[in-house]
Amino acid sequence: MTPRVELRDVGKQFAGVWVLRGVTLTVPPGAVLGLVGENGAGKSTLMNVLAGVHRPDAGTIRVDGADYAPRSPAEAAAAGIALVHQELNLFPNLSVGENLFLDRLPTKGAVPLRRVDRPRLRADAEEALAVVGLAVDPGRPVSGLSPGERQLVEVAKGLAAGARVLILDEPTTSLTRPEADRLFALVRQVRAAGKSVVYISHNLPDVLGLCDAVAVLRDGALVAHGPAGEFTEDRLITLMVGRQLDQVYPQRATGPTAEPLLELDRLTRPGAAPVSLTVHRGEVVGVAGLMGAGRTELARAVFGLDPVTAGDVRLGGELLAALTPAARIRKGLAFLTEDRRGDGLLMDAALTDEVSLAALPRHGPWLRPGRLRQAVAAAAIRVNLSQGRLDERTARTLSGGNQQKAVLAKWLLAGPRVLILDEPTRGVDVGARAEIYRTINELVKAGLGVLLISSEVEELLGMRDRILVMAGGAVRAEFRRPEFDREAILRAALAGRAA
Amino acid sequence: MRDLLTLPAVWVLAAVAAVFAALSPQFLTAGNLINVLIQSSAVGIVATGMTFVLLTAGIDLSVGSVMFLGAAVCGVLVGGGWPWWAGAVAMLAVGPACGLLHGLAITRLGLTPFVVTLSSLFVIRGLGLWVSRTRAMNLPDDFRQLATERVLGVPVPVWLFGVVLLASQWVVGRTRFGRHVLAVGHDAAAARKAGLDVGGVLVRVYLICGACAALGGLVALAQLSAVSPTFGRDREFDAIAAAVLGGASLFGGRGNVLPGVLVGAVTIQTVYNGLNLIDADPYSYPVITGGVVFLAVLADSLRNRLRGGRP
Numbered sequence A: 001m002t003p004r005v006e007l008r009d010v011g012k013q014f015a016g017v018w019v020l021r022g023v024t025l026t027v028p029p030g031a032v033l034g035l036v037g038e039n040g041a042g043k044s045t046l047m048n049v050l051a052g053v054h055r056p057d058a059g060t061i062r063v064d065g066a067d068y069a070p071r072s073p074a075e076a077a078a079a080g081i082a083l084v085h086q087e088l089n090l091f092p093n094l095s096v097g098e099n100l101f102l103d104r105l106p107t108k109g110a111v112p113l114r115r116v117d118r119p120r121l122r123a124d125a126e127e128a129l130a131v132v133g134l135a136v137d138p139g140r141p142v143s144g145l146s147p148g149e150r151q152l153v154e155v156a157k158g159l160a161a162g163a164r165v166l167i168l169d170e171p172t173t174s175l176t177r178p179e180a181d182r183l184f185a186l187v188r189q190v191r192a193a194g195k196s197v198v199y200i201s202h203n204l205p206d207v208l209g210l211c212d213a214v215a216v217l218r219d220g221a222l223v224a225h226g227p228a229g230e231f232t233e234d235r236l237i238t239l240m241v242g243r244q245l246d247q248v249y250p251q252r253a254t255g256p257t258a259e260p261l262l263e264l265d266r267l268t269r270p271g272a273a274p275v276s277l278t279v280h281r282g283e284v285v286g287v288a289g290l291m292g293a294g295r296t297e298l299a300r301a302v303f304g305l306d307p308v309t310a311g312d313v314r315l316g317g318e319l320l321a322a323l324t325p326a327a328r329i330r331k332g333l334a335f336l337t338e339d340r341r342g343d344g345l346l347m348d349a350a351l352t353d354e355v356s357l358a359a360l361p362r363h364g365p366w367l368r369p370g371r372l373r374q375a376v377a378a379a380a381i382r383v384n385l386s387q388g389r390l391d392e393r394t395a396r397t398l399s400g401g402n403q404q405k406a407v408l409a410k411w412l413l414a415g416p417r418v419l420i421l422d423e424p425t426r427g428v429d430v431g432a433r434a435e436i437y438r439t440i441n442e443l444v445k446a447g448l449g450v451l452l453i454s455s456e457v458e459e460l461l462g463m464r465d466r467i468l469v470m471a472g473g474a475v476r477a478e479f480r481r482p483e484f485d486r487e488a489i490l491r492a493a494l495a496g497r498a499a
Numbered sequence B: 001m002r003d004l005l006t007l008p009a010v011w012v013l014a015a016v017a018a019v020f021a022a023l024s025p026q027f028l029t030a031g032n033l034i035n036v037l038i039q040s041s042a043v044g045i046v047a048t049g050m051t052f053v054l055l056t057a058g059i060d061l062s063v064g065s066v067m068f069l070g071a072a073v074c075g076v077l078v079g080g081g082w083p084w085w086a087g088a089v090a091m092l093a094v095g096p097a098c099g100l101l102h103g104l105a106i107t108r109l110g111l112t113p114f115v116v117t118l119s120s121l122f123v124i125r126g127l128g129l130w131v132s133r134t135r136a137m138n139l140p141d142d143f144r145q146l147a148t149e150r151v152l153g154v155p156v157p158v159w160l161f162g163v164v165l166l167a168s169q170w171v172v173g174r175t176r177f178g179r180h181v182l183a184v185g186h187d188a189a190a191a192r193k194a195g196l197d198v199g200g201v202l203v204r205v206y207l208i209c210g211a212c213a214a215l216g217g218l219v220a221l222a223q224l225s226a227v228s229p230t231f232g233r234d235r236e237f238d239a240i241a242a243a244v245l246g247g248a249s250l251f252g253g254r255g256n257v258l259p260g261v262l263v264g265a266v267t268i269q270t271v272y273n274g275l276n277l278i279d280a281d282p283y284s285y286p287v288i289t290g291g292v293v294f295l296a297v298l299a300d301s302l303r304n305r306l307r308g309g310r311p
Helices: A043-050 A073-078 A096-100 A118-131 A147-160 A177-192 A204-210 A233-241 A295-302 A325-331 A340-344 A351-363 A369-382 A400-413 A430-445 A457-463 A486-498 B002-006 B008-023 B030-055 B063-079 B084-107 B113-132 B141-148 B156-174 B176-186 B188-193 B198-224 B235-245 B257-277 B282-306
Strands: A005-014 A017-027 A032-036 A058-063 A081-084 A165-169 A196-200 A213-218 A221-227 A260-268 A275-280 A284-288 A310-315 A333-336 A418-422 A449-453 A466-471 A474-479
Touching: A005 A043, A017 A043, A017 A058, A017 A213, A032 A043, A032 A177, A032 A204, A043 A081, A043 A165, A043 A196, A073 A081, A081 A147, A096 A118, A096 A147, A118 A147, A147 A165, A147 A177, A165 A177, A177 A196, A177 A204, A204 A233, A213 A233, A233 A486, A260 A295, A260 A449, A275 A449, A275 A474, A284 A457, A284 A486, A295 A333, A295 A418, A295 A449, A325 A333, A333 A400, A351 A369, A351 A400, A369 A400, A400 A430, A418 A430, A430 A449, A430 A457, A449 A457, A457 A486, A466 A486, A474 A486, B008 B257, B008 B282, B030 B063, B030 B156, B030 B176, B030 B198, B030 B235, B030 B257, B063 B084, B063 B113, B063 B198, B063 B235, B084 B113, B084 B141, B084 B198, B141 B156, B141 B198, B156 B176, B156 B198, B156 B257, B176 B188, B176 B198, B188 B198, B198 B235, B235 B257, B235 B282, B257 B282
Parallel strands: A017 A221, A032 A196, A032 A213, A081 A165, A165 A196, A284 A449, A284 A466, A333 A418, A418 A449
Antiparallel strands: A005 A017, A005 A058, A213 A221, A260 A275, A260 A310, A466 A474
16 A cells, blocks of 8 residues: 655754654554654654655655655645644634635635635535534634634644645643543544544653554654554653763762752742742752743743742742842842743854843943953853854854853853753754853852753753753652653653643 | 724724814814815825735835825926826826835845835935926826815715725735735744745735825825925824724734724824814924824723733
């Protein structure tokens, strides 16, 4: 039987880094393929390639035996591939019916008066919604629908477009259990109609219960592919993680002290469980968890960027609750965001200006450029950033690793006591990683406390004194030095999802 | 009509009208109200085109200059012996041509609408000054008839304004293109993923804006029946203000033609008209108009915040 979808040696690179390598995979007609892997393993990239959002840099794809190389999502849709994005692609300012048929709204009338054929749109929409069993008025704006209803609208949209392959990327993250069950029934119904489904999820019991076959991606490569019956949850976790601990994590000579620096006492964000944790002087506390586990949100709340409904944050015993982020910086808190480009760095400013930004409040109202330059140079040496004349280069011209070092230098100038690092090595090459880790170790040795948020379990294992695992906005587990076990960590992170 | 009462500009307009009615006995006469409507037509037509652009989260700062270049071309041709209607047609051709260039610069060269139309604000006005040699030009009386003639008792500018409003409302609300404009304005990246021709939508939107600017210019020109070097200057701000008063969001995806633009344009013109009737200091006009726009936008923003929408 001709496979519905056949990927051969598909690869994709971003900025010279291969995020997808040699993926060879087939999906038969009338089958559901589960695609699993850790954050950043390349699942979404692979599906974006299939759906025409990205173009592959290597390999070929065939759909029903015919060559398939979409140049846009529109071409992919025309070939019968429909991708339902994790963050849905609906327009809340348009009606349900308009969303369903946006790219081919039915029209009537002669050319100057050609208009949307509303009765037909309504009839078509009602038919499409009936397929997914959703009873909403097609004339209603999407803004009034629940997340579950929106998900079904997306599926209806793909099916109404004549999709032969339906890709669902993390469809259940914002669904209630009954809504998810309804979606699964729909997926089985779609399969029974001879269409193929690719189902991406972190919820392994769901994947094993729903899918005919499972494929595991790790670091952009396919590590396993077979009938779902061949896998157990434990085996999937082992396959998803199974990486050798690299030699990039330098030994740290010093250990944590008993002196608490950063203390969270039942800190509660709106709609999330209270979180309590302590970072001591000279300690690295790792925070593990899946995307959406609430780690970044917690860091933002600690830094005063997001509202807090209850609980306290103390820095060196001092209450921070009423302070603005700027005041918290002055007290010695520093936050390196996960989005360097978006909110960590001024991409086109001279590095001197950039690096000195967070330290400006400490330099009084009048700047003394000479002193500032000296301070910047000293900080640059501390993070091993040697990029010629700092006042001539801009961040945009640096590699990801050097950009991250520049951000680190910026925060060191502000004289922090506690550093919150959110995914500090994302998109950073191995060499620069080692230097960032070495810098972290030196800072810890000098008495700082570090809260390290990372999606890479290896990184946490290599750097940590303790690891906390978050899921669903709450801390689910804590691992101390002797009991580190990467599978146990991943299991704890996944556990929150199944609930 | 439910839309009408939830539009803050309606309440602002009512308040402004009440103030002027109290201050001047002439304000509430039929003749004056018709007058306000005639005077609103030009800015209203330009604001209708602007609304299309604002719906896509873009902006067109050049509309005042497009009005002027069209008028300059028309003035030179008619002065050179062409019939008045040929001058009018030439003027109407200038608008879409400018709009097409804006659209192409924005979609093909990937430039931001603000920068493209800010530079063309200067370039197009400069072209107009060049064509007209900065002379003031008087137009024949035929031209003035365009502003004073009545059809079925309604002045021609009001007819034109009405037709543009109804046609635009129909395009936004009833056509495939109109729905695509709203989708692109809400999120251009999502619209691309949904398979829409985002570039094509944007080019057409700037084309429409240019065309409306030229037509609005023609109506204003007929009322003055003379081309002066300052014709159309600062009109982009009246047009943007009228569209924003009418509920258009500068972030795109939200706005309406009817009743929005009608109310917005009439509100601005009512302020000018009322200030004129009570013999206010001419230098106070911009301050008061600006204050009214600010109040209306503030009211709209508060309303959205109360409903939990984006500001």
